[in-house]
Amino acid sequence: MKARVHITLKNGVLDPQGKAIEHALGGLGFHGINDVRQGKYIELELSESDPAAARTSVETMCEKLLANTVIENFEIDLDG
Amino acid sequence: MKAAVIVSPGSNCDRDVQVAIRQSAGTEPLMHWHGDPELPDVDLVVVPGGFSYGDYLRAGAMAAHSPVIREVVTRANRGVPVLGICNGFQILTECGLLPGVLMQNAGLKFICRDVNLRVETAASVFTQNYLEDQVIRIPVAHNEGNYFADEDTLNRLDAEDRVAFRYCTRHGEIAAATNPNGAARNIAGILNKDRNVLGMMPHPERLADRALGGTDGRPMFDGLVETLTAAA
Numbered sequence: 001m002k003a004r005v006h007i008t009l010k011n012g013v014l015d016p017q018g019k020a021i022e023h024a025l026g027g028l029g030f031h032g033i034n035d036v037r038q039g040k041y042i043e044l045e046l047s048e049s050d051p052a053a054a055r056t057s058v059e060t061m062c063e064k065l066l067a068n069t070v071i072e073n074f075e076i077d078l079d080g
Numbered sequence: 081m082k083a084a085v086i087v088s089p090g091s092n093c094d095r096d097v098q099v100a101i102r103q104s105a106g107t108e109p110l111m112h113w114h115g116d117p118e119l120p121d122v123d124l125v126v127v128p129g130g131f132s133y134g135d136y137l138r139a140g141a142m143a144a145h146s147p148v149i150r151e152v153v154t155r156a157n158r159g160v161p162v163l164g165i166c167n168g169f170q171i172l173t174e175c176g177l178l179p180g181v182l183m184q185n186a187g188l189k190f191i192c193r194d195v196n197l198r199v200e201t202a203a204s205v206f207t208q209n210y211l212e213d214q215v216i217r218i219p220v221a222h223n224e225g226n227y228f229a230d231e232d233t234l235n236r237l238d239a240e241d242r243v244a245f246r247y248c249t250r251h252g253e254i255a256a257a258t259n260p261n262g263a264a265r266n267i268a269g270i271l272n273k274d275r276n277v278l279g280m281m282p283h284p285e286r287l288a289d290r291a292l293g294g295t296d297g298r299p300m301f302d303g304l305v306e307t308l309t310a311a312a
Contacts, residue, residue: 065141
């Protein structure tokens with residue numbers, strides 16, 4: 001089973017890289033962009049086949065290592 | 081006094097700390113490899129600067145789970161003084177000994193220069209040889225020094241006198257213009273609740289000898305050695 005983890009900055013946490021991307025896009029002539037936030041994407045190949053168990057396990061991984069929950073949120077998608 | 085300096089793959093200030101401790105203590109610190117969980121009995125642990133594990137995922141995130149850091153957390157909770165400098169500060173927040181997190185500098189650039197710091201509290205084993213409100217000059221060298229914590233945490237740090245250093249002008253004024261990295265409330269270093277753990281982004285070991293162009297970092301090491309030698 002594959003787990004896809006999206007890690008994003010929480011609302012209210014400044015994202016200077018997102019701002020730099022926004023300005024660069026503006027410089028390239030892309031207009032109408034109201035905000036850019038950047039994050040991380042991590043793919044995990046799991047041997048677990050039970051979705052509930054896999055989700056619990058990946059949640060623990062996120063809380064312990066993959067995300068810093070002081071500033072980041074995480075979202076988990078499972079398939080396979 | 082017996083001190084241990086934790087060495088991870090990618091540490092690069094471990095030797096500077098070794099020299100600073102040797103100079104103040106007259107004894108050799110133990111250079112302890114991160115993978116060895118058997119940390120001998122020591123009076124002080126220093127987690128030095130560098131790029132442990134290449135700063136993969138987040139600065140300090142990997143090192144925070146290394147075998148020896150689990151033991152460092154246990155010692156800190158027993159009252160052993162622990163000093164985290166730069167990457168060491170990042171590791172101490174990631175492993176939960178200190179609140180908050182060090183985010184990427186607001187200006188998106190690596191900063192390597194001397195900064196002025198105001199000593200906010202002399203009430204700790206690390207800062208006792210400074211005067212409160214004293215301005216000292218110490219170098220910074222980091223890409224992730226932008227201290228962030230929620231408002232409640234910041235208010236608690238202030239109320240409990242746990243901010244050790246703030247970025248300031250030469251005259252000790254705290255202003256946005258003197259904030260090199262966007263850190264909340266110009267915070268450069270903080271203490272834990274029991275005041276035996278200090279994390280700071282600037283590098284006191286890099287200005288602890290006249291040959292390096294300044295000695296403003298030396299009182300920190302001298303103070304630690306005086307107190308911990310007397311206690312031993």
